[in-house]
Amino acid sequence: MSADMDFRLEDIDDAEIARRLSIVEPLTDSVRDLVDAVIRTEVDDAELIAARTAIEAIVTRLRARQKDKGYGVAFTRDFTGMPWGNAATGARNAVAPPLRLSKVDGVTRGDVVLGAAYEGPGGHVHGGIAALLLDQLVGETAAADNMPSFTGTLTVRYLRPTPLGPVTLTGRVTGTEGRKTFVHGELSDADGVTVEADAVMIRPKSFPSRDQISAAITGHDTPTADKPTP
Numbered sequence: 001m002s003a004d005m006d007f008r009l010e011d012i013d014d015a016e017i018a019r020r021l022s023i024v025e026p027l028t029d030s031v032r033d034l035v036d037a038v039i040r041t042e043v044d045d046a047e048l049i050a051a052r053t054a055i056e057a058i059v060t061r062l063r064a065r066q067k068d069k070g071y072g073v074a075f076t077r078d079f080t081g082m083p084w085g086n087a088a089t090g091a092r093n094a095v096a097p098p099l100r101l102s103k104v105d106g107v108t109r110g111d112v113v114l115g116a117a118y119e120g121p122g123g124h125v126h127g128g129i130a131a132l133l134l135d136q137l138v139g140e141t142a143a144a145d146n147m148p149s150f151t152g153t154l155t156v157r158y159l160r161p162t163p164l165g166p167v168t169l170t171g172r173v174t175g176t177e178g179r180k181t182f183v184h185g186e187l188s189d190a191d192g193v194t195v196e197a198d199a200v201m202i203r204p205k206s207f208p209s210r211d212q213i214s215a216a217i218t219g220h221d222t223p224t225a226d227k228p229t230p
């Protein structure tokens with residue numbers, strides 16, 4: 001598995017990450033807004049056709065220079081990950097709601113608003129979207145030292161329909177056994193839990209160590225703690 005994974009070095013510091021995010025996040029937000037507008041607009045056909053022409057022109061401009069495949073996962077020298085294409089959280093991915101998770105006292109938590117783009121049953125969240133968010137939640141909950149575990153098994157129980165709107169995710173580790181980490185995750189609306197998940201997360205035996213990734217991206221044997229010169 002590791003052979004296919006796209007790790008690369010972005011030799012930048014925190015200020016440069018913040019600068020890039022300040023440019024791309026508003027762009028991604030605009031595209032997210034576009035998706036929502038295309039779903040909800042009631043303008044006439046001529047306006048829809050005009051919009052399509054304008055959007056196609058923008059796509060052509062953006063494709064003037066582009067990567068061959070997905071964004072991959074870039075790391076800085078001090079091992080800050082930049083998974084900006086990630087389907088649930090990616091800063092450059094308008095498909096991502098986007099989910100932002102943080103860990104406090106062993107609990108991973110995040111709030112996100114799910115709008116029209118995430119609909120399954122009318123007015124309610126698509127079951128696949130709930131599973132996507134829970135998968136990311138259990139992944140980040142199991143991750144240690146910025147090194148991921150992969151989802152081996154994700155069991156999802158839909159307790160009641162989740163209305164579109166604000167939801168909260170919480171996850172906690174319930175046990176470990178060798179390379180396996182067991183995680184429980186919940187997705188809730190204002191009235192309580194709507195979907196819950198239990199996951200077996202596995203640190204693959206073939207996955208490179210942090211030092212090996214560092215060596216691969218920097219050409220050195222060990223990660224350097226030094227920040228690059230801006």
Ligand SMILES: CCCCCCCC/C=C\CCCCCCCC(=O)SCCNC(=O)CCNC(=O)[C@H](O)C(C)(C)COP(=O)(O)OP(=O)(O)OC[C@H]1O[C@@H](n2cnc3c(N)ncnc32)[C@H](O)[C@@H]1OP(=O)(O)O
Nearest residue numbers: 081135136139140143146148150151152153200202204205
């Ligand atoms: C990516 C780089 C990131 C850098 C990040 C920057 C920082 C970010 C930090 C955090 C981000 C988090 C982002 C999370 C994203 C969401 C998570 C996902 O969506 S992951 C994608 C979906 N999952 C897959 O594609 C797995 C595909 N499957 C595999 O790769 C393998 O099958 C794998 C790793 C699951 C197991 O492979 P083996 O070769 O290591 O496993 P063996 O050695 O056979 O078994 C080890 C133990 O695990 C059990 N096991 C194996 N497969 C299992 C399974 N599918 N379910 C349950 N248990 C399983 C076995 O029974 C064994 O248990 P016994 O030690 O005997 O007790």
